[in-house]
Amino acid sequence: MELSRSFERSGFAVVTGHGIPPQHVESLRSAAYDFFRSPMEEKKKYDKGKGYGFGGYNNRRENGAQLLGDFSRPNDLVESLHAGLANLRSGVEAVQLAKGAADAADAHGRCNAKDVSGCEMEESTPEVISRPAAAFLHSAEHLAHLAGRALQLSQGVQDEELDLVIDPMGGGLRLAFYPFGGEEPSEGQMGYGAHIDSGGITVVSLDPSNTGGLQVDISGIGTTGEEEDRHWVDVPFVRDSLVLNVGALLSRWTGGKWKASVHRVVAGQAKKDRLSIITGALSPKVDGPAFRGFTGLADHLAPVSAAEYLGTRVELHRPEYAEEKGLSMESLTQESERIRQLQI
Ligand SMILES: O=C(O)CCC(=O)C(=O)O
Numbered sequence: 001m002e003l004s005r006s007f008e009r010s011g012f013a014v015v016t017g018h019g020i021p022p023q024h025v026e027s028l029r030s031a032a033y034d035f036f037r038s039p040m041e042e043k044k045k046y047d048k049g050k051g052y053g054f055g056g057y058n059n060r061r062e063n064g065a066q067l068l069g070d071f072s073r074p075n076d077l078v079e080s081l082h083a084g085l086a087n088l089r090s091g092v093e094a095v096q097l098a099k100g101a102a103d104a105a106d107a108h109g110r111c112n113a114k115d116v117s118g119c120e121m122e123e124s125t126p127e128v129i130s131r132p133a134a135a136f137l138h139s140a141e142h143l144a145h146l147a148g149r150a151l152q153l154s155q156g157v158q159d160e161e162l163d164l165v166i167d168p169m170g171g172g173l174r175l176a177f178y179p180f181g182g183e184e185p186s187e188g189q190m191g192y193g194a195h196i197d198s199g200g201i202t203v204v205s206l207d208p209s210n211t212g213g214l215q216v217d218i219s220g221i222g223t224t225g226e227e228e229d230r231h232w233v234d235v236p237f238v239r240d241s242l243v244l245n246v247g248a249l250l251s252r253w254t255g256g257k258w259k260a261s262v263h264r265v266v267a268g269q270a271k272k273d274r275l276s277i278i279t280g281a282l283s284p285k286v287d288g289p290a291f292r293g294f295t296g297l298a299d300h301l302a303p304v305s306a307a308e309y310l311g312t313r314v315e316l317h318r319p320e321y322a323e324e325k326g327l328s329m330e331s332l333t334q335e336s337e338r339i340r341q342l343q344i
């Protein structure tokens with residue numbers, strides 16, 4: 001209930017007692033540091049060459065501010081690696097795969113969405129990451145259930161509705177490396193620009209070796225507010241905690257009861273590298289039906305298909321977005337407004 005109150009206020013919470021053993025987090029962070037500090041030729045082997053949204057490794061190919069309708073910012077100073085459990089469609093790739101690979105999980109008896117304990121990481125995961133990543137994702141299952149209970153108890157959502165649109169293990173894994181130790185940000189550059197996340201709840205483990213950088217807007221002005229009215233506060237570092245952020249689609253589906261958390265990562269505070277481990281809870285099923293929102297909360301809203309909604313929002317991370325969509329200055333202004341209204 002306390003969790004729900006935080007989500008109603010700002011869409012943001014810091015939680016302990018989440019069930020992910022600290023040693024799983026530590027092992028994964030240490031492996032991830034090994035990966036990101038390996039030579040660029042090595043990392044490039046995991047770059048699929050298509051930019052953000054296709055999994056694998058990306059180097060400064062993200063622009064978080066676009067997720068809040070601001071197309072004027074430099075690319076973020078972040079390197080990222082996406083990976084998922086083998087044969088489970090999760091995270092950003094799920095959106096790309098929604099059309100083709102839906103039955104792969106069923107074909108693989110040891111791995112299914114309701115019990116991930118037998119799942120291994122997909123083959124394309126860097127060797128050094130594979131084992132600790134699988135252990136981390138297995139233990140994150142508990143948190144996914146807790147988040148589901150919080151939604152049910154606080155908002156009266158029924159089992160059937162939750163099962164219809166929410167994927168119990170759809171979060172996938174994203175590792176975000178901020179090379180603040182080796183590089184100065186350029187003018188106006190962020191580690192991750194001010195944004196809201198897109199889907200259900202994003203779960204972030206902050207780096208004990210560089211605890212600063214993540215800030216959340218507590219002004220309460222929401223996604224339609226102006227930058228100068230935001231009130232940014234540093235997210236406190238609590239040992240062994242996880243940071244939770246409600247995303248755009250879940251906020252819509254609760255009729256705005258749970259706010260989408262507006263947050264950013266500022267660059268260059270401490271001149272030390274920083275590494276976040278990110279997964280999800282209450283992720284929308286990308287093959288779910290078009291859905292207005294939970295009964296009694298969002299009856300007045302238009303139904304949205306998660307595949308379409310998240311598909312567009314995955315593309316919004318791409319610095320190439322406006323160009324790829326062929327948007328003129330004028331249509332970009334309209335697009336910004338629709339983004340701020342959570343219509344995209
Ligand atoms: O690195 C962090 O602390 C947060 C990153 C973030 O907001 C995101 O990846 O959506």
Ligand SMILES: [Fe+2]
Binds near residue numbers: 195197202245263
């Ligand atoms: Fe985020």
